[in-house]
Amino acid sequence: MKLFRFIILVFFIFNSVNILAQRSKTVDKSTYSENEILADNALQEEKYEKAVLLYKKLLNEKPDNSKINFLVGFCYLNTDYGKELAIDYFEKAVSNMKKRSQDNAPLEAYYYLADAYYHNYNFTEAVDVLNKLTEKIPKNEDLFNFRVKRLKEKCENGQNISLRKLEIKVEDLLEINSKYSDHSPLINSDETELIFTSRREGSKLSVKSYDDQFDANIYTSEKNDSVWQTPYSFGKTVNSSSHEASTFISADYKTMIIHKYDRNKGSLYISKRKESGEWGNAVALGSNINTKYRETAGCLTPDGRKLYFTSDRKGGHGGLDIYVSDKLNNGTWGPAKNLGATINTNFNEETPFIHKNGTLFFCSEGHNSIGGYDILGSSKNKKNKWSNPVNMGVPINSVDDDFFYIPSPNGRFAYYASKRQGGKGNSDIYRIGLSNPVKNNYVVVSGNIIISKENVTQKEVKIYISDLNGKKNHSYNPILKKNSFTLFLETGKSYILHFEFQDLTIHKIKINAGNNGSFLALEQHIILDDIIIKSLKDSKYRQKLVQGNIETKEYTSKPKSKDISYDKIIAGNTDTNATLDTDVDNTNEEEGKIFSIQLLSSKTQLDENYFEDLEEVKYFQDEDGSYFYYFGEYIYEWEATIKLRMIIDKFPKAHIFVNTINNKTRAKKNQ
Incomplete structure (x- = not known):
């Protein structure tokens, strides 16, 4: 009929x-x-x-x-x-x-x-x-x-x-993407290796699902001469003939969190990298994390002490919610806490990622979304409360699903997945070029241990971190691919990095990490060739090292423009008497220039409680005696713009905007 x-x-x-x-x-x-x-x-x-x-x-x-x-x-x-x-x-x-x-x-x-x-x-x-x-x-x-x-x-x-479209370049990673779903990008410190999830055909995946795609597996690709190479399966200890998805990898590339489809319709697992460089078998996280409901994505804070993850367990606000769990002294994860109604809605929240500056990036179907999923950001205030999430705007977000937002370690780019029009498949991986770097509270030191002697491995080189008094507080084994190492150091402190071979220091770096929270990467190439190895076996030379005869040569590395790039300082000779003293001074390009949010101007001074919802509001007077009130001081305009979006609802009738101030007009607290 x-x-x-x-x-x-x-x-x-x-x-x-x-x-x-x-x-x-x-x-x-x-x-x-x-x-x-x-x-x-x-x-x-x-x-x-x-x-x-x-x-x-x-x-x-x-x-x-x-x-x-x-x-x-x-x-x-x-x-x-x-x-x-x-x-x-x-x-x-x-x-x-x-x-x-x-x-x-x-x-x-x-x-x-x-x-x-x-x-x-x-x-x-x-x-x-x-x-x-x-x-x-x-x-x-x-x-x-x-x-x-x-x-x-x-x-x-x-x-x-x-109305407030951002001038941001969105680049489709054509060499990575396929006609199937590609998503969940994870990037290493120098953006030369990309781990991602794909529903393409693989060696263990030959049967299509109901939607004409294969089950998801984890893949990786390396960049050679600025070109991404053909992706390959991440390995049998991580992938199977079922569903696996990458959700997080630590800065040192030693810990990965994986989503696996199991009898609970999805749980979170953790895999550790061995000294051999191979990944260990994925182990399910504890019962405080995995339940009979769905757990879909998770990430760790930089110190590894907190786990943020998503679950649709009972007691939430609706759909998938974001939870946090603290690591206990015995190494297990404590009870999960819902992040609350400021972050979670009665729609789905997904793919959380905690940036080193404390910003929580996630995607949501709720809040002020323009698509299915939109990418948002939130940070904690001085009262340890989450701010209202800020929509990252167009063109980062689209009318389709946009999700899994991961800023690159250098703050200049971000990677994410989107189902927007114009892609190669169901979802594609994109890279965003930010007009200004994301503020970062860490300095990254990365580089390679170059060894020319076949019978010497990178495992014999250890890196120790100490304070200026020589007290060692952390050791690191550079076991990554191609003998590379990556260290993240908190700003506002000074460090000595000791490179040791056969229990003796062969190279030292002094790093003064500035207080302004910008990002700079220093790439160190430590070369161990036959001359060095033979010298270390010579008793006289070893005695000189024990006596501390290592000269200090000073080099200062400063970014030359606001668009920060990697600064490469190479100790390319075989003179093991040389150490490197590097000052990381991350100032703005224009001396004394900072960005702030101008709230209003007034002919008379306002009552100290006028801005009671905002902390640290300051003012200055111009030559005419007018009072100009402003909030926050930021190195980059991009940072101030994001903060403006977070507070603009507090001033619905005011014309607030980002402005520049200098040392002459920097003022006092409104009190």
Whole structure:
């Protein structure tokens, strides 16, 4: 029965996005043509590209048919390339509706017309259509009304966020991405190795799932001459013939958190890297982390003492929520605590990542999202409370799912996954070029131990970190690929790095980490060739080292521009008497120039409680005696802009903006 078949088909379409569209209508007993049957079957199997070709053949016969135009538009809307094409068909479907016609599109055609406008960033047109649709929907259709309201919210969010579009370059990693889903990027310190998750075909994955993709496995790729090489499987100790996904890797590349699909529909595991460089078998995290519900992603703080993760366990705010667990003295994880309503919503929150500066990046379907998932950031205030999450804006976020945001260690870039239009597959991995680096409270030291003697391995070289008095507080074995090492040192302190071979110091670096929290990487190449190795076996030379005859040569490395790059200082000779004293002085390019948020100006001085919601508000007076009140001092404009977004709701009627101040106008606290 023709119309009955269409009703069932429409029920399938709208039920697939949680919109119920079955209504009582009279049944037409006419039969379907072969093309109609084939098209409907393809649609029900979600083979949209096949279905759209068949429906367009039917449309050639009936170009003004409202129902067929609707079905063509729906198929286009569900392809990667056809979201703009869908608009014309939905517009025709809506305009050609007639009273009591069996060829009419369903009322939901208005919803999908608005959805097509929305996916093409035509937010105003979408809101206009949704307003008309609201007047037509029966009030007892709660689910339909809810979906219309939710889409309207996202469109209105899009209108607001688009007004402050960021000048950021978004780059598709074409060498990495495939026609399948690629996501969850993890990057090393110098951005030469990328770990990610993909649903492409692999050696252990030969059977496709229901959605025409393979189960997920973890892959890695290395960059040679600025080009990403062909990705390869991460290894049998991590991957299996089932589902694995990368969710976190530590800065020293020794600890990885993995999501595995198991009897609980998803749990979190941890894998440790061995001294051989191989990864150990993944071990499930404790019962305070994994439950009978889903646990999907996790990350550690830089000190490894806190685990942030997502779960849809009972007691949350709805869907997946973000939780935190503290590491106990016995090495196990303590009870999980929900981050609360400031972070979690009744929608899903996913893919948390804690940056070294304390910012929590995550994605959410709630808050002021313009897409399915949007990337947001939040940080704790002096009262240890999370700030209201800030939407990272366009073009980082899109009307599609954007998730798994990972800033690079140098703060200049970020990597994330997105299902936005124009990608190679279901989701692609992208790199963002930030106009200014993210503020970082750590200095990174990275480099290589270069050994030319075959019978000497990098395991024989140890790195110790000490204070200026020589008290050693940490040791590190550079067991990474290609003999590389990476160390993260907290700012505001001075350190001595001791490179030891055969229990003797062969190289020392003094690092004075500045207080301003900017980022600078110093790459050290320590060369051990035959001359050095033979010298260390000479008793006279060893005695000189024991007596401490290691000269100090000073080199100062400063960033020459606001766009910080790696500063490479190479000890390329074989003179083991030389040590390196490196001062990390991360100042702004323009001496004395800082950025701040100007709150307001006043002819008279304001009461000290005027800004009671903000701490450390300061002011200065100009030559005319006017008072200028400002908040925060930042090295880079990007930092001030992000902070402005966090506080702008506190001043709905004020015109606050980012401004520059200098040492002459830096003022006193408002007290």
